[in-house]
Amino acid sequence: MLSVEIEQAAPVPLHAKFDCRPGELVALVGPSGSGKSTLLRCIAGLAHPSRGRIGCGDRAWFDAAAGVRLPPQQRRVGLVFQHYALFPHLDALHNVALASSRPDAAGHAAQLLDRLGLQGLSGRRPSQLSGGQQQRVALARALAREPEVLLLDEPFSAVDQPARHALYRELAELHRGVPLPIVLVTHDLDEARRLADRLVIVDRGLTLQQGTPAQVLSQPRNARVAELVGIQNHFEGVFRHGDEPGWGRLQWGAAGGPQLRVRDKRRIEHEAAVSWVIPAEHISVHRAPPEGPNVQRARLAEALVLGDIALCRFELADGGATVQLHQTTAQLQRGELVVGGEVYLQLDPAGLHIMPRRGLQPPH
Amino acid sequence: MDTAAAALSLKLAALTALVLLPLAMWLARWLATSASRARPLIEAALLLPLLLPPTVIGFYLLTGLGGASPVGAWLADHAGLRLVFSFEGLLFASVLINLPFMVQPLQRSFAAIPGSVREAAWVSGLSTWRTFCRIELPLAWPGVLAGVALTFAHTLGEFGVVLMVGGNIAGQTRTLSIAIYDRVQAFDNAAAAQMSLLLVALSLLALGLVFALNRRNPLQER
Numbered sequence: 001m002l003s004v005e006i007e008q009a010a011p012v013p014l015h016a017k018f019d020c021r022p023g024e025l026v027a028l029v030g031p032s033g034s035g036k037s038t039l040l041r042c043i044a045g046l047a048h049p050s051r052g053r054i055g056c057g058d059r060a061w062f063d064a065a066a067g068v069r070l071p072p073q074q075r076r077v078g079l080v081f082q083h084y085a086l087f088p089h090l091d092a093l094h095n096v097a098l099a100s101s102r103p104d105a106a107g108h109a110a111q112l113l114d115r116l117g118l119q120g121l122s123g124r125r126p127s128q129l130s131g132g133q134q135q136r137v138a139l140a141r142a143l144a145r146e147p148e149v150l151l152l153d154e155p156f157s158a159v160d161q162p163a164r165h166a167l168y169r170e171l172a173e174l175h176r177g178v179p180l181p182i183v184l185v186t187h188d189l190d191e192a193r194r195l196a197d198r199l200v201i202v203d204r205g206l207t208l209q210q211g212t213p214a215q216v217l218s219q220p221r222n223a224r225v226a227e228l229v230g231i232q233n234h235f236e237g238v239f240r241h242g243d244e245p246g247w248g249r250l251q252w253g254a255a256g257g258p259q260l261r262v263r264d265k266r267r268i269e270h271e272a273a274v275s276w277v278i279p280a281e282h283i284s285v286h287r288a289p290p291e292g293p294n295v296q297r298a299r300l301a302e303a304l305v306l307g308d309i310a311l312c313r314f315e316l317a318d319g320g321a322t323v324q325l326h327q328t329t330a331q332l333q334r335g336e337l338v339v340g341g342e343v344y345l346q347l348d349p350a351g352l353h354i355m356p357r358r359g360l361q362p363p364h
Numbered sequence: 365m366d367t368a369a370a371a372l373s374l375k376l377a378a379l380t381a382l383v384l385l386p387l388a389m390w391l392a393r394w395l396a397t398s399a400s401r402a403r404p405l406i407e408a409a410l411l412l413p414l415l416l417p418p419t420v421i422g423f424y425l426l427t428g429l430g431g432a433s434p435v436g437a438w439l440a441d442h443a444g445l446r447l448v449f450s451f452e453g454l455l456f457a458s459v460l461i462n463l464p465f466m467v468q469p470l471q472r473s474f475a476a477i478p479g480s481v482r483e484a485a486w487v488s489g490l491s492t493w494r495t496f497c498r499i500e501l502p503l504a505w506p507g508v509l510a511g512v513a514l515t516f517a518h519t520l521g522e523f524g525v526v527l528m529v530g531g532n533i534a535g536q537t538r539t540l541s542i543a544i545y546d547r548v549q550a551f552d553n554a555a556a557a558q559m560s561l562l563l564v565a566l567s568l569l570a571l572g573l574v575f576a577l578n579r580r581n582p583l584q585e586r
Contacts, residue, residue, distance in 0.1 A: 073490070
């Protein structure tokens with residue numbers, strides 16, 4: 001198991017804590033410049049933080065307190081660089097063989113290249129390979145090291161869309177086939193969601209939240225995480241305890257806004273200012289008022305058609321908040337939804353996630 | 365044609381390149397990768413021989429290394445070495461004035477190697493020394509050859525410093541360029557022409573080699 005708990009103030013501020021079990025794929029997700037790559041470099045030994053510990057198994061690779069700082073050569077790490085960093089003067093076989101410590105390095109390299117579908121290309125130099133092929137050579141080189149941890153730094157950013165999908169499949173297969181901790185750095189949330197067992201949301205060097213993609217996306221820990229994971233329906237409000245046990249009331253927006261029926265887990269104080277989110281799958285659109293709680297009358301203000309899908313903006317009749325939802329273009333074409341027309345939105349209390357409005361600092 | 369002078373010139377050029385190469389490689393790699401604040405100062409100092417008149421460099425070497433100077437006296441007493449009006453002195457001066465010709469192309473070559481390629485080698489388990497031998501040196505190879513060829517050609521053509529430091533001693537310090545000057549002074553234009561032509565041919569060959577090798581740079585294959 002890889003465990004990381006590090007801190008530094010400069011050159012890039014870091015305050016990170018996460019781990020990755022063998023056979024697990026953890027994605028570090030965050031905007032460009034959030035320190036994800038620096039985290040990866042710290043794990044690989046290419047950068048040293050000022051405080052903390054990085055361990056693999058029962059061995060410390062870095063331990064500021066104990067003065068342990070293993071160089072990259074002494075950490076068994078396979079690292080795929082963002083632009084691959086292949087050795088331009090060597091052919092694919094020698095690029096891979098150089099990282100193998102087996103007596104039969106060339107044979108080992110040839111076997112890895114075959115496994116990654118590069119049969120017949122072992123004599124080519126990087127400049128004679130496509131982006132996707134270069135990526136596979138880089139992956140073969142990382143595996144040739146027989147690593148204890150596999151690190152992937154934005155490995156798909158430099159390949160085109162069709163090659164990317166093929167590579168996703170291969171990474172998924174590799175992930176099933178080798179029981180290694182794999183850490184993937186990406187700014188693409190969609191990619192992270194598709195590939196990772198667990199997401200670690202990173203912003204300005206801080207690990208804000210970690211959990212399964214479903215957890216993070218439906219229950220962001222705070223407003224910044226909600227923003228980073230691209231939850232569109234993200235609102236402010238005021239929370240109040242209700243008369244009925246287990247249920248509370250949420251005022252949508254400013255005073256006088258709609259009142260919603262919400263679960264009360266007794267974690268939020270009465271009259272607390274809150275942020276709240278609701279994933280799109282928990283909002284249903286009706287032409288007639290449906291039965292049940294949290295029904296709001298709204299007007300379809302705008303529909304932006306993007307192929308089969310239309311991005312629809314609904315304006316609440318009461319309070320004026322806007323809700324964004326994807327609807328099928330067919331619904332618009334059949335006249336089920338008309339721009340300017342009236343609809344009823346129902347918000348499922350089960351999907352409604354309320355967060356206290358706290359700053360971005362992690363708990364110390 | 366003064367064959368002794370031609371042989372001496374070739375010997376001086378070859379030895380200068382040989383002595384300078386390891387020193388320049390170390391310096392160039394440091395300059396290409398270091399973030400030290402002393403770097404601009406050292407880079408400027410290295411370029412000085414290109415700008416200063418040869419007489420200035422010759423003057424400092426003569427006064428700094430001559431028998432009357434403390435360094436010259438110490439060398440003469442302890443190592444039996446005389447660095448003015450001798451081949452050793454000529455070699456020393458030649459190494460010094462050729463620094464920019466060797467360091468510049470090498471530094472450019474080392475700087476052109478992306479930092480991530482070096483790091484990829486370390487992460488692949490290669491020691492710093494193995495990374496240098498297997499990755500950096502092959503990638504910087506065009507710069508190494510360019511540096512050697514430029515140093516060789518420049519040493520063949522050097523006149524001012526050689527005359528100041530070495531004088532004109534046949535078989536010891538009289539190089540081809542000095543011999544040409546000598547022949548012209550003696551109105552022996554035929555010999556001067558022969559030797560001039562030889563210098564032109566050798567220099568052209570060395571520079572042609574530099575350009576030919578620059579076209580085969582693996583870092584430019586994209």
